[in-house]
Amino acid sequence: MQKLVIEGENRIGGEIHIQGAKNSALPLLAACALADGEIVLHNCPRLSDVYAACRILTCLGCRCSNRGNTVEVNARSISGYCVPDELMREMRSSIVFLGAILGRLGECSLSFPGGCELGPRPIDMHIAALRQMGVSIKEEHGVLRCTCPKGLKGAKISLSFPSVGATENIMLAACLAKGDTVIYNAAREPEIADLGNFLNCCGARISGHGSSTIYITGVRGLHGCEYRVMPDRIAVCTLMSAAAITGGEITLTDARARDVDAVIPVFEQMGCTVFAYEDRIFLSAKRPLKAVRTIRTMPYPGFPTDAQAIVMAALTKAHGTSVIVENIFENRYRHVDELVRMGADVKAEGKVAVVEGVGRLYGANVIATDLRGGAALVIAALAAEGETNLSNVKLIDRGYEEIEKQLSSVGAKIKRESV
Ligand code: UD1
DSSP, rough: EEEEEEEEEOOOOEEOOOOOOOOHHHHHHHTTTTBSSSSESSOOOOOOHHHHHHHHHTTTOOOEETTTTEEEOOOOTTOOEEEEEHHHHHGGGGHHHHHHHHHHHHHEEEEEEOBBBBBBBHHHHHHHHHTTTTTTEEETTTTHHHHHOOOOOOOOOOOOOOOOHHHHHHHHHHHHBBBBEEEEEEOHHHHHHHHHHHHHHTEEEEEOBBBSEEEEEEOBBOOEEEEEEBBBBHHHHHHHHHHHHOOOOEEEESSSSGGGGTTHHHHHHTTTTTEEEEEEEEEEEOOOOOOOOOBBBBBBBBGGGHHHHHHHHHHSSSSSSEEEEOOSOTOTTTHHHHHHHHTTHHHHHHTEEEEEOOSSOOOOOOOOOOOOHHHHHHHHHHHBBBBEEEHHHHHHHHHHSSHHHHHHTTTOEEEEEOO
């Protein structure tokens, strides 16, 4: 067990290179299962979830090796179609392997992903879409057994909600399916565009990815390629929040400003100065933070649910009352009780959280409740008086490459200790 020990009230200042995106790297790794050749993925973040995806690929019979931020996968010899229960449990987003394995092998068995720290994560849209594509799906003893008796076929699929996971699964299944697939009301997240670009590099025929209608024409096979994972837009939000709450100044390199278009105005309303360029962002927080107008989490291009806890942390010290409405997940305010332990004044009920800015936060013993909620506690601790001991760091390690090293390099006093 490890904890982070954070000595607060140190201003963040300097430059940080943004890591590759976890939420893109994972579907890209699943997509590797589709290709009959060597794939080299650069800028892959060194994260426990990435290693879990590599273990799934190895377990399916693929060759997979990591060297720093480069992962090489060769799925030529893929043979297995079952993802073991313990690997499914390790990483909820492993459901995205379903479309890839089905696409390549025509069958797949994996355990049903149950609830997670964000509340229930249903997959009804994934299942309905795959059924439209000719997949027969049976659920037996918590295991989904999927087969395609007549092969995968293209279909016109209309999603009732632009689900990121369902859009990814359909794209993966459709690449090698017979005929054309159209996804209406598709998710438009930048990670979807990255997946489409990657698959096209491997020989897929996809267009419209990044918009709400995606067209996929099935091809006979995919080949290997070399690809660079996009930058992590949630890491960008995290570091902007860290600089804002400490009255600091930060330059983020390899950060695509257009991916955080919905978040930058929120920092500007707080009183920060932000200069956004194509591949870098500068934020300076010289004035005390101010409360902001209501933030509503929405599918992209709206305000991202993954940035909700992170921005809330900065708002705990912003003068005035801010309101947040969480529209994507039911159970995404678990960090609130921990922030309150640090002196924050936040009340959450149902979808709504009301944040009254306070003058001071205090260091405390707190527990990370989920990945982004854990990052929110780190941000609050950076501005709190005294020492914060933050346990359950493994949840934070799922999404941030050595968060203590990144933050130390820009002036934070933060270290990792074994307990
Ligand atoms: C979601 C986020 C994504 C984020 C990721 C990790 C959105 C739209 N998606 O993606 O940006 O990076 O979490 O935190 O913000 N749903 C169903 N049935 C389904 C699939 C989804 O009811 O078959 C519901 C979910 O319960 C949830 C919503 O749709 O309320 C969003 O789901 P989805 O986009 O699929 O979630 P993720 O792919 O996990």
